[in-house]
Amino acid sequence: MKKTILLLALAMFTAQLFAQDDKDDKAFKFGLGGTLSVPLGDFKQSATYGVGFEAMGVYSLSTNIAAFAQVGVNVFKGKSGYGDAGSILHIPLLAGLRFKSDGFFVGGGVGYGSFKGSGGSTISGVMYSPQIGYDLGSYQILLHYSSTAVTGGNFSYLGLKFFRTF
Numbered sequence: 001m002k003k004t005i006l007l008l009a010l011a012m013f014t015a016q017l018f019a020q021d022d023k024d025d026k027a028f029k030f031g032l033g034g035t036l037s038v039p040l041g042d043f044k045q046s047a048t049y050g051v052g053f054e055a056m057g058v059y060s061l062s063t064n065i066a067a068f069a070q071v072g073v074n075v076f077k078g079k080s081g082y083g084d085a086g087s088i089l090h091i092p093l094l095a096g097l098r099f100k101s102d103g104f105f106v107g108g109g110v111g112y113g114s115f116k117g118s119g120g121s122t123i124s125g126v127m128y129s130p131q132i133g134y135d136l137g138s139y140q141i142l143l144h145y146s147s148t149a150v151t152g153g154n155f156s157y158l159g160l161k162f163f164r165t166f
Helices: 004-015
Strands: 028-042 047-060 065-078 088-100 104-117 122-135 138-151 154-166
Touching: 028 065, 028 138, 047 104, 047 154, 065 104, 088 122, 104 138, 122 154
Parallel strands: none
Antiparallel strands: 028 047, 028 154, 047 065, 065 088, 088 104, 104 122, 122 138, 138 154
């Protein structure tokens, strides 16, 4: 867990160090960033919190509409008393639309989510994620709810993502 946090901090520092000041008039933006998450519902029974690293691409279709894609790796700490209390790895793949105005945006994505426990078991399914956020030009911050429909229920979590865009 410490290595994940250290790598995340190093990636954010490196991105800032080599960043260039460009105007925010690009049709396509690429972003790298971190995420902090809190499990909800069925998932809350087996995990306590999550941290991760994600990449995204955003393409402006018009002044107020953008398409996006996100992929990442999130690691959730397993709860004591549930199995071996190891880590739970989550790989989200999302694509969707955003509606934006004056820096604010709201949207949602659909895709595929895969969870792998430390015991080797894997469960996956269709994922959806409504999002709301703010674009600061070179940075984006967004709040999201993500849920993956799995056999017997849903694995859901609430999270906060920070992206450095290029």
